[in-house]
Amino acid sequence: MSEDQSGTDPRVDRERVVPVGSYHRGPKMVPFLVTGALLGALVGVIVDVTGPASGVATASQELIVLGGAGALLGASLGAVVYLIAEWISLRRT
Numbered sequence: 097m098s099e100d101q102s103g104t105d106p107r108v109d110r111e112r113v114v115p116v117g118s119y120h121r122g123p124k125m126v127p128f129l130v131t132g133a134l135l136g137a138l139v140g141v142i143v144d145v146t147g148p149a150s151g152v153a154t155a156s157q158e159l160i161v162l163g164g165a166g167a168l169l170g171a172s173l174g175a176v177v178y179l180i181a182e183w184i185s186l187r188r189t
């Protein structure tokens with residue numbers, strides 16, 4: 097086996113080195129879901145406070161329904177934003 101002056105084998109192609117393992121660090125899902133749920137609940141509370149009063153339900157019942165619905169919709173929107181962010185981060189690696 098012949099070696100050049102640097103002590104390495106000249107037959108080794110240094111351009112074709114493949115890493116043993118690659119590590120993908122993507123976004124975390126929970127912060128997206130929690131942020132979406134909190135923002136959605138906040139929007140639900142604002143709609144409840146600024147909207148007209150209902151003759152059927154009390155103010156606290158309206159707050160629970162609109163806040164809960166807003167939280168569910170916000171968490172769903174946060175999940176969609178997370179999926180888009182994950183897709184973008186996978187394309188860049």
